[in-house]
Amino acid sequence: MELEGARAMVSLTMTLNNEEVTIEVGPDALLVDVLRDQLELTGTKEACGEGECGACTVLLDGEPVTSCLVPALKAQGREVMTVEGLASGGELHPLQKAFIEHGAVQCGYCTPGMLMSAKALLDKNPHPTEGEIRQAISGNLCRCTGYVKIVEAIEAASED
Amino acid sequence: MSEELFYVGRRVPKLDAPAKVTGQVVYGHDMKLPRMLHGKILRSKHAHARILNIDTSRAKALPGVKAVITAEDTPEIRIGWARDHPVLKSGKVRSIRDEIAAVAAVDEYTAQEALELIKVEYEELPGVFDPEEAIKPGAPIIHEEAPNNIQEKMRQSYFHGDVHQGFVESDVVIEDRLRLPFVTHCCMGTCFCLASFSPSGDLTVWSSTQMPFLYQRDLSMALGIPATKIRVIKVTMGGAFGSKLDMYPFEPICILLAQKTGCPVRITFTREEEFIASPTRQPVICDIKSGAKKDGTLMARQVSMILDNGAYSSWGATTPLVMMQSISSLYRVPNVKYDVVVAYTNNLYSGAMRGYGNPQATFVIECHMDMLAHELGMDPMQFRLKNANQPGDVTGQGVKITTCGLTECIERAADSVAWVEKRAKPGNRGVGMAAMIHVGGGARIYPSDGCGSTVKVDDYGKVTLVTGSTDMGQGSETVLAQIVAEELGVPVENVTVINTDTDITPWDVGAHASRTTFIAGNSARLAAADAKGQILEAAAQNIGEDVEDLDMKDGKIFRKGEPEEWIPFAKMVRSKHFRPDGDVILAKGWYEPPTERQDKEFRGNISATYGFAAQAVEVEVDTETGEVTVLKIAAAHDVGRAINPMAVEGQIHGGVSMGLGYGLYEELVVQEGEVLNPNFADYALPTALDMPPIESIIIETDDPAGPFGAKGMAEPACIPTAPAIVNAVYDAVGVRIRDLPITPEKVLNALKEKEAR
Numbered sequence A: 001m002e003l004e005g006a007r008a009m010v011s012l013t014m015t016l017n018n019e020e021v022t023i024e025v026g027p028d029a030l031l032v033d034v035l036r037d038q039l040e041l042t043g044t045k046e047a048c049g050e051g052e053c054g055a056c057t058v059l060l061d062g063e064p065v066t067s068c069l070v071p072a073l074k075a076q077g078r079e080v081m082t083v084e085g086l087a088s089g090g091e092l093h094p095l096q097k098a099f100i101e102h103g104a105v106q107c108g109y110c111t112p113g114m115l116m117s118a119k120a121l122l123d124k125n126p127h128p129t130e131g132e133i134r135q136a137i138s139g140n141l142c143r144c145t146g147y148v149k150i151v152e153a154i155e156a157a158s159e160d
Numbered sequence B: 001m002s003e004e005l006f007y008v009g010r011r012v013p014k015l016d017a018p019a020k021v022t023g024q025v026v027y028g029h030d031m032k033l034p035r036m037l038h039g040k041i042l043r044s045k046h047a048h049a050r051i052l053n054i055d056t057s058r059a060k061a062l063p064g065v066k067a068v069i070t071a072e073d074t075p076e077i078r079i080g081w082a083r084d085h086p087v088l089k090s091g092k093v094r095s096i097r098d099e100i101a102a103v104a105a106v107d108e109y110t111a112q113e114a115l116e117l118i119k120v121e122y123e124e125l126p127g128v129f130d131p132e133e134a135i136k137p138g139a140p141i142i143h144e145e146a147p148n149n150i151q152e153k154m155r156q157s158y159f160h161g162d163v164h165q166g167f168v169e170s171d172v173v174i175e176d177r178l179r180l181p182f183v184t185h186c187c188m189g190t191c192f193c194l195a196s197f198s199p200s201g202d203l204t205v206w207s208s209t210q211m212p213f214l215y216q217r218d219l220s221m222a223l224g225i226p227a228t229k230i231r232v233i234k235v236t237m238g239g240a241f242g243s244k245l246d247m248y249p250f251e252p253i254c255i256l257l258a259q260k261t262g263c264p265v266r267i268t269f270t271r272e273e274e275f276i277a278s279p280t281r282q283p284v285i286c287d288i289k290s291g292a293k294k295d296g297t298l299m300a301r302q303v304s305m306i307l308d309n310g311a312y313s314s315w316g317a318t319t320p321l322v323m324m325q326s327i328s329s330l331y332r333v334p335n336v337k338y339d340v341v342v343a344y345t346n347n348l349y350s351g352a353m354r355g356y357g358n359p360q361a362t363f364v365i366e367c368h369m370d371m372l373a374h375e376l377g378m379d380p381m382q383f384r385l386k387n388a389n390q391p392g393d394v395t396g397q398g399v400k401i402t403t404c405g406l407t408e409c410i411e412r413a414a415d416s417v418a419w420v421e422k423r424a425k426p427g428n429r430g431v432g433m434a435a436m437i438h439v440g441g442g443a444r445i446y447p448s449d450g451c452g453s454t455v456k457v458d459d460y461g462k463v464t465l466v467t468g469s470t471d472m473g474q475g476s477e478t479v480l481a482q483i484v485a486e487e488l489g490v491p492v493e494n495v496t497v498i499n500t501d502t503d504i505t506p507w508d509v510g511a512h513a514s515r516t517t518f519i520a521g522n523s524a525r526l527a528a529a530d531a532k533g534q535i536l537e538a539a540a541q542n543i544g545e546d547v548e549d550l551d552m553k554d555g556k557i558f559r560k561g562e563p564e565e566w567i568p569f570a571k572m573v574r575s576k577h578f579r580p581d582g583d584v585i586l587a588k589g590w591y592e593p594p595t596e597r598q599d600k601e602f603r604g605n606i607s608a609t610y611g612f613a614a615q616a617v618e619v620e621v622d623t624e625t626g627e628v629t630v631l632k633i634a635a636a637h638d639v640g641r642a643i644n645p646m647a648v649e650g651q652i653h654g655g656v657s658m659g660l661g662y663g664l665y666e667e668l669v670v671q672e673g674e675v676l677n678p679n680f681a682d683y684a685l686p687t688a689l690d691m692p693p694i695e696s697i698i699i700e701t702d703d704p705a706g707p708f709g710a711k712g713m714a715e716p717a718c719i720p721t722a723p724a725i726v727n728a729v730y731d732a733v734g735v736r737i738r739d740l741p742i743t744p745e746k747v748l749n750a751l752k753e754k755e756a757r
Helices: A002-006 A031-038 A094-101 A111-124 A130-136 A148-159 B017-021 B057-061 B108-116 B163-168 B212-223 B250-261 B271-277 B320-329 B358-376 B380-387 B406-416 B476-488 B516-543 B569-577 B645-665 B721-733 B744-756
Strands: A010-016 A019-025 A057-060 A063-066 A079-081 B037-043 B049-055 B065-070 B099-105 B119-124 B156-160 B172-180 B192-197 B203-207 B230-234 B265-268 B284-292 B298-310 B335-344 B429-439 B451-457 B463-467 B495-499 B550-553 B556-559 B562-568 B585-591 B610-621 B628-638 B694-699
Touching: A019 A031, A031 A057, A057 A111, A063 A111, A094 A111, A094 A148, A094 B017, A111 A130, A111 A148, A111 B017, A130 A148, A148 B645, B037 B108, B037 B250, B037 B271, B049 B099, B057 B065, B065 B108, B065 B250, B099 B108, B099 B250, B156 B320, B163 B284, B163 B298, B163 B335, B172 B358, B192 B250, B203 B212, B203 B250, B212 B230, B212 B250, B250 B265, B284 B358, B298 B320, B298 B358, B320 B335, B320 B358, B320 B429, B358 B380, B358 B429, B358 B721, B380 B406, B380 B429, B406 B429, B406 B610, B406 B628, B406 B694, B429 B721, B451 B476, B451 B516, B451 B569, B463 B476, B463 B516, B476 B495, B476 B516, B516 B550, B516 B556, B516 B569, B516 B585, B556 B569, B562 B569, B610 B721, B628 B645, B628 B721, B645 B694, B645 B721, B721 B744
Parallel strands: A010 A079, B037 B265, B203 B230, B298 B335, B463 B495, B628 B694
Antiparallel strands: A010 A019, A057 A063, A057 A079, B037 B099, B049 B119, B065 B099, B156 B335, B172 B284, B192 B203, B192 B265, B284 B298, B429 B610, B451 B463, B451 B585, B550 B556, B556 B562, B610 B628
């Protein structure tokens, strides 16, 4: 019974992709699981569960975080943005357009996390150097592209 | 190619990219079905042990658990081409990854908890972890059927010419031992399977397989379910690189759990499980001897290898067949001998990984070419050029070389790193190169190397290509859409591609051997040509012209030479449909390459054409720390024709980064059968900060057998990178690294040894 008590659901209110949502979550639930399993925002990927690959990167108050390490309740009262929130008004974000046009996507599993890390960078630093771009995505692993076209796409988006 | 091309040769963005950048695409890991259960597998704690008892009673009693299975509950199922791999182990375990029991439960946490409640009693057995030790008399026996620990079906000896005479006639002969480590694919999406039975017993498997039709057969053989009752649907997958070429125990296990529970069951691996339980690229111990005349004429090459098969045989055990091709046929070598032994050990078992043995074979050949050049006092680039394969060559193994851009690849890669100015200069910078040959026109290792396609054109002009081939994320859908658009003469936007559903798509052997653009491309082109013929025929009847006088481009039908006056093609499709004897436009293409299987002496031309490449790198070596920094990689690839240059570059970049990882960073550290670094913190994949500038140099040799001149190019990009780096390190600081990866420690030790001499 104690165990059940400890697992009693808790209310979480956050601004998710510019809309306020309130849901019941387990006290030890991870943000990635709440996003993927409860809210069906499966664009965010989990590929290591240890914060080492960056596939689950989302923005928390504009900062990139690996959502597989973040307790969902850390998002209480804060702003969360996932890859589903990047496009607005039916218009793709410049980063999304650049990833398509520059061939930055192959298998695509790292793409959502890569886009969120890139967005966090460009929001702070609209015209980064190549070195700054590489630094910003250095926590996002990709096995398909050698990062070349991803870097090119972020550079292109930063010129828009 | 004088004809003007509209869609081939264009940088068309990937068809699936919009769905991928918005998070809308559904990967296996995103799939849920009503009543779906989650499967988990209990693996061995020991590398070699007898199983005395398995107690699943507490796991079965856990609320939420729907089934627990062990070997006792299931018929003995042995998988893999050598049928030496029980799906669930009984009697004993032979490696740390071995499957002992499996659970299906309402969620992953419950399934995990249930695993922890299963009690297994073991009696540990002495293990053997070094393939050389494994084949010595008296070593612990891994399979009773193979008391010498040798996979006899893969003990191979190949020769052409007379290697002894070749060495006698050589002025310089060198011999060395080189070694290659365990590495693994590291697909970002881990292994996945979802199985569901209909009430009538029809099985649907959603899978990330690269070979759906062989998989359908394998599942049928493993489970005793008729293949006619199995449907395989490939899901969008998070990378493959060869890892999804075989069926592994978790897949029959997933199906058995679905069978037992009557519910859909999904299994996905954790990252740790992916490192431990998915296959590896096999480690190699290689003795190589090479000889040449003073003028640089290559005379003889003798290679003897021991491969670590691990505890079971997957495709890894068959990679010597691919290694053999490079050993016999990379450069003109009149005398060659190759012997290989595949040894069972209590390590992880090895599978297919990008290049299928060729990264290892090319490593030993290209390191030795460099060493031989230095012994001869020749520029390694000139030595390569002197011996390079040329169009029209037939090698000792019967490899028929048609188009061949090897010489141009070597020259262009060298120019790109300023080879002549930078080679053999003082300081701690250096340049190195390596080349390669690989199948580029399919690989006939199965009775059929073909692919089927259909092209449907509807009343509105929408074109649907249904192809047997499999897109793994590399972009074959897009390339095939371009080929269809070009051949048919319609805008590429009109073309939709459906691939990989065994109930719908025609047969294909699978996405392996860099064959999809070539084989599936030729197949799609045949279907498109047929559809075009049907549409032009309808147009000819409709407007009263001779069909020979009509053509179709960009969706417009016109008299040849008079493109200004045209009718839309969809109108002609409708003209055929809406008449009393009407019909729809549905065309078929089947392409089987003009190749042969090897004979008993391994001779034969298994591919319709061959791909060539050379990569040159510049490195800087920190002689204080031993750290190697790659400053630039130039990758020149003979791709026949780039159907989509952006996709070709993508393959080159990704391959080079995998090759760079192999060269500098990656090693699965396996000690006494246990993996010490099953995570991304300790298994070092190259990051964005590790990648040097890459110059992709696309060499187009316009292969007459390829679709619009194209040949396969995807695996080759990862093959020459590591030996090129080793050779550059030698040029920089004069030390020869003989085993990968090139760690700072190895470089420092080699520098110390050099000083001591």
